[in-house]
Amino acid sequence: MIAYAISCATRGLAGVPVTVEADIANGLPAFTIVGLTDRAIQEARERVKPAIRNAGFKFPQRRVTVNLAPAELPKVGTAFDLAIAVAVLRAEDSALQVNGAAFLGELALDASVRPVTGVLPMARCLAAAGIKRLIVPIENVPEAALADGIEVLGAASLQACVEYLRGDGSLVAGVRDASPAAPTPEPDLGAVRGQGQAKRALEIAAAGGHNLLMTGPPGAGKTMLARTLPSLLPDLSSDAALEVAAIYSLRGTLRERPPTTLRPPFRAPHHSISRAGLVGGGTGLAQPGEISLAHRGVLFLDELCEFSRQHLEALRQPLEERSVTVARARSAVSYPADFMFIGASNPCPCGHLGDAQGCTCDARQLTAYSSKISGPIKDRIDLVVSVPRQGYRDIFDGADEEPSSAVRSRVEAARSRQGDRAGRGNANMTGREILTAARSTAPARRLLALSGERLHLSARGFFRVLRVARTISDLAGEDRVGEDALAEALHYRIEMAE
């Protein structure tokens, strides 16, 4: 007797439908699961058996073999439990009709169904593979319902699921609720006094998706400024939001971030993070790292120079390619990583270089500190801005500051100009595209030639300056890149050369 149930495995953000085959043969009672499984799937035997018994069914006292096909694909996790139980029960009870349904869920010993990670990308994959119906744990229904073209049903327990398959019970139907979740309040730019240069740099970075480095003494407000950046960014498109939600679903962190929210993510990992945590990795199949969780949003590295050199170097490829491929023993997977990079650092170990308080570091410490940020990383940073310590008067007597909403409307206007021109942000344009997009005036071209000599710009450096200048012109609503825009773009680059 043989029976099937469909489930799904993930491979990066893509899924692969998995056929769970159960065969029951005469012989000594045994329960084997094969098909490149990990430890969690092997342990499924000890969950499925009691769950079937406790649900009031009989576990066959014969030789039970379960195969997860395709058998050469490595599989991990507990989401196969439900499909394994359904396949085993169907092998003995032909009254159970799956009707083209797929199953995801972990079984508890008392036969209730527990939530699993990665349901959203798996639901999207199953829908694309032509599966009509998907049964998931109740808790995963809202995220699974976001996938188009598949009917989602929530099962609270194995009994409920089996009754449904017999045709005499119903499950909780998922209703697609794509209305954006209420946005969580974001820190507002208006709360920061003074810091005109830094705010301008944030506006440019937000408008073009550029990478930004802020330096300044401790307590000057770098972190606070960085945290206001999300409030300047426009909402994500629903496609982009779904892509982001799929990554969070894989990491099982949708509780921190509702799947329907349209706000771009903001990730600020601590500098003690492991490299796998930052770029993705882990044992077995690679999990998405912080850079992928920041996809379509902001990755903020506070105290940049405290991050190990290797961590920073690992960002080089994702910053350029906007995705990351992590190879592990079992297979290599790719995750999207299209993020804006924001760094903050002190200018020196004591933090007071160039500050009124005076720096107490010696020259060797300074060299060691600044060499933490290697040339290749510096080359990928578009804007550098210094954030000075504020005086009493700046903090308490200043005029009212511009709120984030005003800046955001300018950013949105600039972004729509970019969208009309190239269909994407300036930061993502190729060299050829930027050359045509950033048509510059004659004085601007002279300035650019001069800057190449004085700043020793690399080819990448030239293009980065042009992209930033293009964004500045977009903010000003100008068609051509003028001298002023170019000079401003160069100003934010010169600070890095020092």
Place this chain on the structure above:
Amino acid sequence: MIQPRWIDPSSPDWPARLCHLEAAPHGLWLLGATGPTAPCVAVVGSRRATFSGFEIARSIGGELGAAGIQVISGMALGIDAAAHRGALEAGGTTVAVLGCGIDVCYPPRHAELREQIIAAGSLITEEPEGAPPLKYNFPKRNRIIAALASAVVVVEATERSGALSTARWAADLGREVLAVPGSIRSRQSSGTNLLIRDGVRPFLGIGDLLEAVPELRRAVPESALDSPPGGDGGRLERFSPPLREILARMGTQPVHPDQVGVALGLSPALVASRLGALELAGAVMSLPGGLLAPEPH
């Protein structure tokens, strides 16, 4: 390869000015192509100098070097090294008086500077070969700097800086002492400001030095003094009025772009683009910490 040699009061190239010292050295180790000449000027200051102090020392060294006046200093970090470098860059000669043995490179980071000084000037010391740079050697070394020099310029010094000991030795020996004034809030200039309060002549440009020491004035050919220091006549002319407005308001103290914006009532975007243009034209340089200062020339 030049070998170090021992000179004493009987040697033909023994600097006669050393006899002004009460406790003159019995002899000196000398290593380099050109020994101390007269007249010469000592440029001294703190090891932990500010960037502007560093620039000032370098430009004084450069102007002296270009005028053919030898620069004497102590090859220490900070002001000393900047003065030596300035003189070397201008093609002048420079002498470093060490507080360690002639064959010891201290600080080790100055190995390259040391080679340059040996090639274009000399190192001298009264310490025996192989002597380590002990703390109490340095005040002793300062008296030699003061005795050799016709005048001593203190660029930046805190109240406890060794540069002030050089100034005291110089004053005792009747050498002219000049001090570069600084902001009254700058800790790095507190020592030089104190010197000025106590009657030391302020150094505002090389003209002050030549005026104070007739011996130097006689040594400098008129042609070397063509460009009067301090005047920026014509320097502003090449910029458009908005850029000139910024330059004119900048003064010499480093400022942050935000301060420029507040003072002139300009938006951060305009400030950034104008400063960018000035930086590229070489009229403004950016210092660590994001501050900007006008370039000296």
